Amino acid sequence: MHYYDHALLSAHKFNCRLGDTLKLHRLMDSSKHFFPAAQHRMFSHNLWFIQVITDLVGDVIPNTKTGENMSVRDILFEHCKEDHNGNVPSLKDWLECLRFEVPAQHRTWFNQPRLADKSLLKEIKSEQLKTIES
Secondary structure (H helix, E strand, O other), X not given: OOHHHHHHXXXXXXXXXXXXXXXXXXXXXXXXXXOOOHHHHHHHOOHHHHHHHHHHHOOXXXXXXXXXXXXXXXXXXXXXXXXXXXXXXXXXXXXXXXXXXXXXXXXXXXXXXXXXXXXXXXXXXXXXXXXXXX
């Protein structure tokens, strides 16, 4: 479903103006720009991302039609439910759907900290230990 369609549904369900929730729905579907397949939802349609957006935007947004506030979490939960047959998946739910293998061409960078950073971290920790022991 397109983010505009979600905003239309929110306008009806939350008795608000379409523009009140459009930004939230665009954020939820923003991963689609980088991965234009249904699996893009793995990155944003989950409990963790709902919390991230709530932390960034705040717990409530104004309803310009009624003058009251609306729960950001409720709007985003409803977005997920509209796309996932009434469910709001967790990251664990999404990851359980994946078969995870790191292709050979990505093994040089995947989960591989830079040696310079590892060395610097070792120096920092050594200095901290010296300070503690003094």
